[in-house]
Amino acid sequence: MTGEFDVADLLAYEPAGRAFDLVIAFFLQVPAAERSTILRRAAAALAPGGTFLLVAHYLRNLDEGYGGPRDPHVLYTPDDVVMDLEEL
Numbered sequence: 850m851t852g853e854f855d856v857a858d859l860l861a862y863e864p865a866g867r868a869f870d871l872v873i874a875f876f877l878q879v880p881a882a883e884r885s886t887i888l889r890r891a892a893a894a895l896a897p898g899g900t901f902l903l904v905a906h907y908l909r910n911l912d913e914g915y916g917g918p919r920d921p922h923v924l925y926t927p928d929d930v931v932m933d934l935e936e937l
Contacts, residue, residue: 859887864894873902878923888933901937903930 855864860883872891877884888903895901906917908924918924 859890863890866893867896869894870896870899871902872899875904877903877905878918880922881925881929884925884929885933888930889936892934892937895937901934 855862859877872895874888874891877887879887892901906924907914908921908926910917910924911919911921
């Protein structure tokens with residue numbers, strides 16, 4: 850099995866459009882404006898029929914979860930993700 854991986858500063862990186870079968874963002878805990886920019890660029894890189902996988906700490910984690918960032922400015926909700934990825 851072969852594959853291609855890109856490692857980059859996500860605030861500067863602009864991946865090729867509709868080029869990747871799999872886009873993964875694990876624990877992207879950055880402020881909302883940065884998150885929105887990064888997720889929109891990531892979504893634009895997703896090929897038709899591709900898979901977008903996002904794993905992150907939920908805002909409720911502050912009171913109901915375990916571990917993760919303690920700064921509410923880098924936590925988010927499913928509704929935030931829907932707004933960030935509305936073009937999907």
